[in-house]
Amino acid sequence: MADREQFLANIRDALSSSNHSVSPAQAGAQPPARPDSVEKPPPSDLLAQLERTAALQSWHFTRAADENEAAASIVEIAKEHGAGRVVRTAHDVLERMALDAALTEAGMESVLLAETLGGLDAQARQDTAAAAAVGVTGVDAVIAETASVALVPRRGMSRQASLLPPVHVAVATADQVVASLDDVLALRLDALAEAEEATWYMNLVSGPSRTADIEQTLVVGVHGPGVVYLVVIGE
Amino acid sequence: MTEVLSARFKSQAAEALGNVTIQESLDRLVNFRQGRVDAIAEYGQDRWDALSDRAREIKRDTLEHLDEYLDQLSRQVERAGGHIFFATDAQEANDYVAKVAAAHDVKTVIKSKSMVSEEMGVAAVLESMGIEAVETDLGEYIIQLAREAPYHIIAPALHKSKEEVSELFQRILGTPAESDITALAGIARQVLREKFLQADMGMTGANFGVAETGTIVMVTNEGNGRMCSSLPRVQVATMGMERVIPRLRDVATYLPLLTRSATGQRISSYVSFVTGPRRRDEEDGPQEFHLVILDNGRSRMLADPELREALYCIRCGACLNACPVYGKVGGHAYGWVYPGPIGAVVTPSLVGVPRAKDLPFASTLCGACRDVCPLKIDIPRMLLKLRSDAVEGPAETRVPRRVESLMMRVWRRTVAGPRLFSLAGKAASAAQWPLSRRGALRWLPPPLSGWTRSRDFPRAAMRPFRARWRNHEGRHGR
Amino acid sequence: MARKRVSLFVTCLVDQFYPEVGEATVRLLRHLGVDVDFPEAQTCCGQVALNGGYRSLAASVARRFVEVFRDSEAIVAPSGSCVATIHAHYADLLRDEPELAGEVASLQARTYELSQYLADVLGVDDVGARLPSPVRATYHDCCHALRDLGVQSQPRKLLSSVDGLELAEMKDSAACCGFGGTFAVKFADISTAILNEKLRNVDATGADVLTAVDASCLMHMGGALRRRGARTRPLHLAELLCEGLEEPRS
Numbered sequence: 007m008a009d010r011e012q013f014l015a016n017i018r019d020a021l022s023s024s025n026h027s028v029s030p031a032q033a034g035a036q037p038p039a040r041p042d043s044v045e046k047p048p049p050s051d052l053l054a055q056l057e058r059t060a061a062l063q064s065w066h067f068t069r070a071a072d073e074n075e076a077a078a079s080i081v082e083i084a085k086e087h088g089a090g091r092v093v094r095t096a097h098d099v100l101e102r103m104a105l106d107a108a109l110t111e112a113g114m115e116s117v118l119l120a121e122t123l124g125g126l127d128a129q130a131r132q133d134t135a136a137a138a139a140v141g142v143t144g145v146d147a148v149i150a151e152t153a154s155v156a157l158v159p160r161r162g163m164s165r166q167a168s169l170l171p172p173v174h175v176a177v178a179t180a181d182q183v184v185a186s187l188d189d190v191l192a193l194r195l196d197a198l199a200e201a202e203e204a205t206w207y208m209n210l211v212s213g214p215s216r217t218a219d220i221e222q223t224l225v226v227g228v229h230g231p232g233v234v235y236l237v238v239i240g241e
Numbered sequence: 242m243t244e245v246l247s248a249r250f251k252s253q254a255a256e257a258l259g260n261v262t263i264q265e266s267l268d269r270l271v272n273f274r275q276g277r278v279d280a281i282a283e284y285g286q287d288r289w290d291a292l293s294d295r296a297r298e299i300k301r302d303t304l305e306h307l308d309e310y311l312d313q314l315s316r317q318v319e320r321a322g323g324h325i326f327f328a329t330d331a332q333e334a335n336d337y338v339a340k341v342a343a344a345h346d347v348k349t350v351i352k353s354k355s356m357v358s359e360e361m362g363v364a365a366v367l368e369s370m371g372i373e374a375v376e377t378d379l380g381e382y383i384i385q386l387a388r389e390a391p392y393h394i395i396a397p398a399l400h401k402s403k404e405e406v407s408e409l410f411q412r413i414l415g416t417p418a419e420s421d422i423t424a425l426a427g428i429a430r431q432v433l434r435e436k437f438l439q440a441d442m443g444m445t446g447a448n449f450g451v452a453e454t455g456t457i458v459m460v461t462n463e464g465n466g467r468m469c470s471s472l473p474r475v476q477v478a479t480m481g482m483e484r485v486i487p488r489l490r491d492v493a494t495y496l497p498l499l500t501r502s503a504t505g506q507r508i509s510s511y512v513s514f515v516t517g518p519r520r521r522d523e524e525d526g527p528q529e530f531h532l533v534i535l536d537n538g539r540s541r542m543l544a545d546p547e548l549r550e551a552l553y554c555i556r557c558g559a560c561l562n563a564c565p566v567y568g569k570v571g572g573h574a575y576g577w578v579y580p581g582p583i584g585a586v587v588t589p590s591l592v593g594v595p596r597a598k599d600l601p602f603a604s605t606l607c608g609a610c611r612d613v614c615p616l617k618i619d620i621p622r623m624l625l626k627l628r629s630d631a632v633e634g635p636a637e638t639r640v641p642r643r644v645e646s647l648m649m650r651v652w653r654r655t656v657a658g659p660r661l662f663s664l665a666g667k668a669a670s671a672a673q674w675p676l677s678r679r680g681a682l683r684w685l686p687p688p689l690s691g692w693t694r695s696r697d698f699p700r701a702a703m704r705p706f707r708a709r710w711r712n713h714e715g716r717h718g719r
Numbered sequence: 720m721a722r723k724r725v726s727l728f729v730t731c732l733v734d735q736f737y738p739e740v741g742e743a744t745v746r747l748l749r750h751l752g753v754d755v756d757f758p759e760a761q762t763c764c765g766q767v768a769l770n771g772g773y774r775s776l777a778a779s780v781a782r783r784f785v786e787v788f789r790d791s792e793a794i795v796a797p798s799g800s801c802v803a804t805i806h807a808h809y810a811d812l813l814r815d816e817p818e819l820a821g822e823v824a825s826l827q828a829r830t831y832e833l834s835q836y837l838a839d840v841l842g843v844d845d846v847g848a849r850l851p852s853p854v855r856a857t858y859h860d861c862c863h864a865l866r867d868l869g870v871q872s873q874p875r876k877l878l879s880s881v882d883g884l885e886l887a888e889m890k891d892s893a894a895c896c897g898f899g900g901t902f903a904v905k906f907a908d909i910s911t912a913i914l915n916e917k918l919r920n921v922d923a924t925g926a927d928v929l930t931a932v933d934a935s936c937l938m939h940m941g942g943a944l945r946r947r948g949a950r951t952r953p954l955h956l957a958e959l960l961c962e963g964l965e966e967p968r969s
Contacts, residue, residue: 009327010312010315010325010327012327013311013327013329013534013536014308014311014312014327015308016329016536016540017307017308017311017482017536017540017543018308019540019544020540020541020543020544021305021307021308021543021544023544024543024544024545024546024549059507062507063507063508119524120524121524122522122524128525131524131525132438132472132525136434136438151507152507152508153507154508154512159523159524159525159526160520160522160523161522161523161524162524163524164524164525165467165471165523165524165525165526166471166472166524166525169464169467169468169471186493187492187493187496187497187508188490188493191489191490191492191493192490194489194514195454195489195490198454203321203520203521204317204320204321204322204454204455204516204517205321205322205516205517205518205519205520205521206321206456206514206516206517206520207470207513207514207515207516207519207520207523207526208513208514209467209511209512209513209514210508210511210512210513210514211510211511212507212508212509212510212511212512213510214510215462215463215464215510215511216462216463216510217378217379217380217426217462217463218396218504219378219379219380219383219396219397219398219426220379220380220383220398220401220403220406220422220425220426221266221269221402221403221422222269222272222273222396222399223422225422225423225426227430228379228426228429228430228463228464229377229430229433229434229437229463229464229465229468230463230464230467230468230510230511231464251906254906254908254909255908258908258909258912565894565895565897565913566906566909566913568913569909569912569913570909601772602772602901602902602905602906603902603906603909604899604902605862605895605897605898605899605902605910605913606770606862606899606900606902607862607866607895607899608862608863608866608867609862609866609893609894609895611866612866622811625769625770625772625774625808628770628771628772629772629773629774630772631772632771632772632773632774633772633773633774633775645771649768649771649773649776652767652768652776653768653776653779655762656731656762656763656765656780656783657762657779657783658760658762659759659760659761659762662731662762662763666734666735669735670735681942681945683946688904689904691903691904691905691906691907691908691910692903692904692907692942694907694908694911695907695911695914695943695946696903696911696914696939696942696943696945696946697942697943697945697946698938698942699736699737699938699941699942700736701735701736702735702736702737702738704738705734705735705738706729706733706734706735706738706741706742707729707734707757707759709738709741709742710741710757710759711759714757
């Protein structure tokens with residue numbers, strides 16, 4: 007069995023036996039210029055761009071003036087998909103809009119998919135998510151260029167809410183929209199610098215689950231949600 | 242390690258050429274080609290070129306300091322609570338995965354697509370232990386049911402028609418015949434959903450391993466990669482050692498190149514960043530995370546200045562789509578895990594030239610692969626290098642070719658000066674006279690007979706150019 | 720203004736099989752006021768050996784080439800792939816002889832594929848050709864001319880300016896014809912499958928003439944056209960342009 011030192015020593019041997027080129031003194035000493043550091047467009051342009059790319063990425067895109075309007079949209083979406091039960095995460099934005107109350111009022115059940123807050127154990131969480139018709143989550147950021155939402159799971163924010171139900175509704179606020187992937191990664195590095203733990207997980211979701219593995223014919227919803235909504239609140 | 246059948250390139254290629262279903266499926270590669278062109282146009286050619294240059298530059302630096310970056314990656318994975326294992330070869334990697342599975346009393350493993358795990362042949366190893374190992378990418382699932390190797394890096398079941406998939410599902414899953422592709426995908430969804438919910442262990446690949454943060458990045462479209470990295474108790478990720486990138490923000494350089502080159506997508510549906518197991522305050526995710534980093538011959542490529550560049554590859558598959566040869570013979574002809582132009586470089590490099598002796602020669606050297614490669618890897622140049630290894634390299638890379646080398650020795654004398662060159666031309670011209678009809682040859686003896694099966698061969702000129710020149714210009718002077 | 724002078728590198732294939740391409744090249748250059756010489760010591764560029772894996776042999780041929788054309792002002796060849804061998808591989812082949820590095824670089828800078836020389840060096844888009852009867856021609860982008868030398872617009876400009884010539888672009892003109900040197904013999908069936916697709920695209924244009932800047936690709940495609948008794952004639956760019964020049968030729 008190769009341990010780390012042996013494995014890396016073997017690589018050093020390979021590198022020194024090659025007269026490929028003269029190495030700079032230190033790894034990554036001169037990171038090459040970043041071609042994508044363009045000027046940041048104003049927020050209104052980002053929203054307009056997002057609206058375009060969201061359609062291209064097969065999101066159902068909705069703008070809402072405020073939380074109430076967003077809650078009403080989500081209720082409509084849930085109704086449309088015949089949801090008896092909706093699972094959701096504990097994102098602030100969903101708390102602020104009193105989503106549970108809105109769904110209950112419309113005759114549906116809203117379940118917080120959490121052990122730490124909602125008291126569901128692991129098996130119950132998985133069963134509930136797998137049986138739900140709709141999953142609603144907040145997001146950590148939205149990328150305008152690719153219509154990608156960034157989800158960083160943590161306390162109260164299960165990975166499964168956006169994965170197991172056939173419909174996913176992602177709710178963002180306008181100030182969460184950034185221009186590019188690089189912006190999201192930079193935000194992530196900032197967050198890490200402050201965090202106590204080095205451990206993290208993040209998903210970028212950029213539309214429905216899709217495959218073209220049979221005769222290159224597009225099918226959506228093969229494993230993840232086949233129908234996805236992006237609701238953006240505010241200007 | 243997955244069995245190497247590359248020595249049978251010719252017969253495997255012949256099979257594909259004679260198979261109508263396969264030829265039809267290969268014609269569909271035009272969708273990938275067009276998708277890529279459109280995606281780059283949308284992104285902007287100048288911006289694309291700049292990104293490409295930057296990606297090359299980062300790879301150059303990464304490989305020059307590969308030991309340092311791998312060291313950093315492994316320490317960061319450990320810092321995030323993950324386990325790391327360095328495997329010299331496929332066997333070591335398989336043994337480790339088997340050990341982890343045994344330690345957790347694993348019954349079912351769900352796998353997302355990973356070329357390295359194909360290289361290892363890990364699914365077969367797990368099955369030999371009585372563990373069910375299920376491929377969950379739709380294409381991989383189909384070829385696993387058919388017990389075949391992936392046909393294409395991005396589209397493993399590219400060669401299967403929907404009728405063949407339906408027949409496969411009927412035979413193995415006992416489902417009714419189905420001609421609708423959405424419904425076929427629905428059957429797989431249903432079967433695999435159960436596996437996702439009951440599996441104890443998830444195996445994934447890693448498109449990138451970020452040294453700075455200890456993160457592996459997985460790019461998928463179906464969501465199976467998210468399942469594999471979220472639902473089971475244990476996640477084991479495998480990656481080739483060259484897939485490390487220095488900084489988290491470098492993902493922003495490579496991801497657009499990968500998805501736009503591969504399928505023409507702006508971005509894949511899901512990009513997952515996995516840094517260790519679940520956090521202490523998380524609702525779900527694996528309790529244990531393992532990263533297996535595999536060499537399996539890569540350090541030999543690293544040591545070779547003429548092959549190192551092949552380690553820049555991000556496995557987008559664009560070279561397969563552009564290659565005239567792949568476009569006719571498909572993936573299985575190449576006889577191992579990596580098909581197409583990059584496979585013709587990687588396979589002989591990893592398994593040795595003699596075990597894949599035809600691959601470096603099975604190319605017209607047209608350069609279309611290099612043109613579309615987002616990392617601008619000079620594949621034709623590396624094929625030439627592997628050819629010269631086969632012909633005049635050290636004993637372990639050489640492939641005997643008696644007749645040809647005799648011919649080349651004669652040719653050497655011939656081209657060494659104009660006198661013999663003219664003489665040889667005259668001799669050849671005279672020799673072919675009896676074979677020719679109205680200025681062309683319809684038949685040539687072996688080893689040249691392949692040419693004349695479908696093409697006439699021109700007859701050498703009665704008076705070559707140099708004779709005409711001498712005759713004409715000699716009289717007038719210059 | 721000093722007259723330009725070029726040394727013709729005729730290439731082994733043209734010398735032995737298609738001497739008329741060499742003659743057309745000379746005629747075209749002279750028609751445009753260029754002096755042409757032919758270093759008779761020349762043989763081959765080494766591409767055959769290089770592609771076959773005989774690198775050391777290719778290196779000795781390359782060394783010879785450097786010597787033969789040492790004193791040439793400019794070198795012109797009616798073949799994209801031979802010129803590409805010089806441009807893309809000579810530095811590599813002769814890397815063990817650093818004393819030649821300067822000479823190789825200078826040789827590369829002075830060596831041109833014919834259409835490159837006409838369009839880029841002489842600045843000629845129109846050679847003044849007028850075809851006796853209208854011709855519909857389609858142009859095949861030879862892989863090495865296109866990808867190693869960037870030859871794409873030059874032959875098209877030259878063809879478009881010919882009086883009586885209609886240029887009909889084929890689908891996927893940049894797709895390989897399946898030749899690849901010994902590939903066409905070693906993997907004859909794969910080569911033929913690629914070739915068939917190419918010729919389907921040629922056929923679809925209804926062209927009278929299939930033209931290109933490499934005799935080798937034309938030998939390959941032309942061999943199949945001939946076998947099928949096709950109406951389309953394979954014709955090197957130099958020959959096609961010459962067909963429209965005023966007689967007499969000598």
